[in-house]
Amino acid sequence: MRTVPIPVGYVPLVDAAPLIAAQEMGFAAAEGIALDLHRSPSWSALRDALSVGQVAAAHMLAPIPVANALGLGGGSVGFEAVSVLSVNGTMIGISDALAERLDAAGHDYDFADAGAAGRALIAAAPKPLRIGVPFPFAMHAELVFYWLSALGLPSPQSLTVRTLPPPLMADAMRAGEIDAFCVGEPWASQAVFEKVATLLLPGAAIWSFAPEKVLAMRTGWAESEPDLSARLIRAVWRAGQWLEDDDARSLAAELLSRPQYLGVGADLIERAMKGHFTIRASGEERSVARFVVFHEGVAHFPWRSQAAWIGSQLAGRMGLDRAGAAQKAARIFRSDLHRAALAPLGVNLPAASARVEGALAGDSPSAGARGPLRLGRNRFFDGGLFDPEIH
Amino acid sequence: MTASLTIVVVEPDPARARLIVDALREAGDFDIHVVAERAALARQIALHNPDVVLVDVADPSRDILEELALASAPLDRPVALFVDRSDEGLSTAAIEAGLSAYVVDGLTQARVKPVLDAAIARFHMVQRMRTELAETKRALEERKVIDRAKGLLIRARGITEEEAYALLRRTAMDKNRRIADVAEALVTASDLLK
CATH class of the missing domain: 3.40.190.10 (Periplasmic binding protein-like II)
Structure with a gap:
């Protein structure tokens, strides 16, 4: 043939x-x-x-x-x-400054509880929260807007939404241009690897399919x-x-x-493939069943x-x-x-x-x-x- | 007489930016600004309020421009994607040349065409240069690997450099592979055995 x-x-x-x-x-x-x-x-x-x-x-x-x-x-x-x-397959991450405030408020980073994560984020976030998404028309944006709106923060109108190419998400976080992001892997894990972000919640916790x-x-x-x-x-x-x-x-x-x-380390890619994440520079881990299906x-x-x-x-x-x-x-x-x-x-x-x-x-x-x-x-x-x- | 068009060229590499700017200057009397910093993109574009934005299709900051084009702010005027509203031939030519262009709504084809023609020609050249550079780099890398493989063979088998090269070439022909690939395999294997 x-x-x-x-x-x-x-x-x-x-x-x-x-x-x-x-x-x-x-x-x-x-x-x-x-x-x-x-x-x-x-x-x-x-x-x-x-x-x-x-x-x-x-x-x-x-x-x-x-x-x-x-x-x-x-x-x-x-x-x-x-x-x-x-x-599924998206991941929400927050800046270390924001993570400190969530830690102080006693947030436990339960990857299955989108309600708790969202309420903690809204309580700790600067106003307006600056969030990076990869494209104006993306599930990343729709999931974040649905999630925060359902928790009482009308979105996107209460947010500053920045479009950022996934490989530049970590850079933007380091430069202090955004407080949070929702991005596809391996770019959220890359930001953790570069010690500029903490993972807050997988997109799958907002909508499981x-x-x-x-x-x-x-x-x-x-x-x-x-x-x-x-x-x-x-x-x-x-x-x-x-x-x-x-x-x-x-x-x-x-x-x-x-x-x-992709040209990034296989170990970073495997985190998403297997749903085993390192959520912050200290090495703390979380698992997500069906992170990407x-x-x-x-x-x-x-x-x-x-x-x-x-x-x-x-x-x-x-x-x-x-x-x-x-x-x-x-x-x-x-x-x-x-x-x-x-x-x-x-x-x-x-x-x-x-x-x-x-x-x-x-x-x-x-x-x-x-x-x-x-x-x-x-x-x-x-x-x-x-x-x-x-x- | 209409005012000259304002053009923003998004290009971090100064040498490439100069090539593009020079070509545009030859094509007509335009007000041209180069933006090299991705971080400043939104602010710079708001500042210059351009009629046309030219950006390399390989630049990931294109998606940032896409957002600017959608939003009413920070641009006062609606900006349409060039591929959206021009004749198909021209937009295909632009994409093939690796050029993305955003053009303010309402500009006539006649005013935009010289800008795009000049940019397309120059982007073709830039792309060719880039391919040549990549090829040269690859050739250099391969030569280094072949040299290392030759060295390994000379030491292991006590043969001359010429014989080592002949051996690599014969093996490559027998295995239906490139000499560089055979050399690479040999170097990798020998690293493993160290």
Whole structure:
């Protein structure tokens, strides 16, 4: 079989693992494709590369395709998400000055208690709290805004939000430009490693099943290249499945640490892969189950309701109609294309393509298209429910 | 006669910045400012209130500009992403050259085009220089490794330098690999055995 090269873009982050593993571990080759991986220095550069067709598919923050569909931001070309590449994986860190105040107030850094962490942060934070996020349209921002707003600090209006590229987050903290950040790994751990930050809370404690990165394509590309796009979806699905194995994650940390990919130490990458974190320079540790998920609990499935939640949140803070935005957003997560691509593998997928987000207090059995299926815990820390009406 | 355009070039490297500024000056009468400090980006842009911002696509601070472009403050005027509103050929050319441009809303294509044409040409040159530099560095690194491998062979097998090189080359051909890769493997293995 002739191997067809597909140019695919990514930003150097732990959750680019499914794309890097698909290429390096032969899952792409098994589908008769080769991923020509392009590392992008910024999300805007990657979005533009996808817009003009420099890459055919991209690792992308889940809110970017949604923002494009709502006419927000700089992208004029429509994108759609054909798979979720990863669920969760963000980390909130605070400056050492702020950590001292939290310590004095007796905060215990319980990584499962978003309410306690948020209340402690709000009580100790300067006004306004200056927080760094990697992009204006990112789950990092949406999770922080949801969390602090639910705890009585209306966000983003009460915050000073700074956009900072992940590799510069530690520098900004050291320079005293921000009090806190929410960023993807390994960049939060890097800031701890550089002794400029203390980890406060994983994003997963705010929403236990937050779609973090998607596999994005230009609108219409998947339908004009049904065979190639399906092969890519399958290769990435296989890589995600492989990545759920504990040993595979150690190996993936080694792969990702190579200079052409992330170029940071494998031990730092492994913290996120295994969910074992050093939270401050003193060496104190915390573990997070499912810090980042690639496959388990059908994490790869692009639920239309996930896109609707993002659309509704973006609309809420940009002054747009929430219900209309949720409708528009839901069309961007192409669960239909995902299903069609995985059909030849006989994968059991959810019977429905939308659900009530936040309604699963624990891992739950559910109806799959080919029999019973196990879905991952899906809960907002405040017990909130999001029930979009998707037509 | 309209006032000359104000252009901000975001470029930390002074030599590269000069190349770009020179090209822009040749292209027309513009008010050009170079911002080298990422930390000062927002303040500098607010200060100059530019019509056009040019930035290397490889610069991670692009996402900071993206935020500035979205927000009404600190810019008084809405700034659109250049790729957003120009003809596709020109934006593709810019991206291929490694150039990102932000252009204030309402500027006509005719006024912006000379700026972008000049910048695109110069960015191509800068990119070529960068590739050449990387290639030169790599070649130097490889030569160092090959020298070390030759030294190991000379000592271990008591052969001449010429014979050591011939041995490396023959092995590379047999294994269908590059000489530098064979040399690298030998050096790594010998480090392990120390």
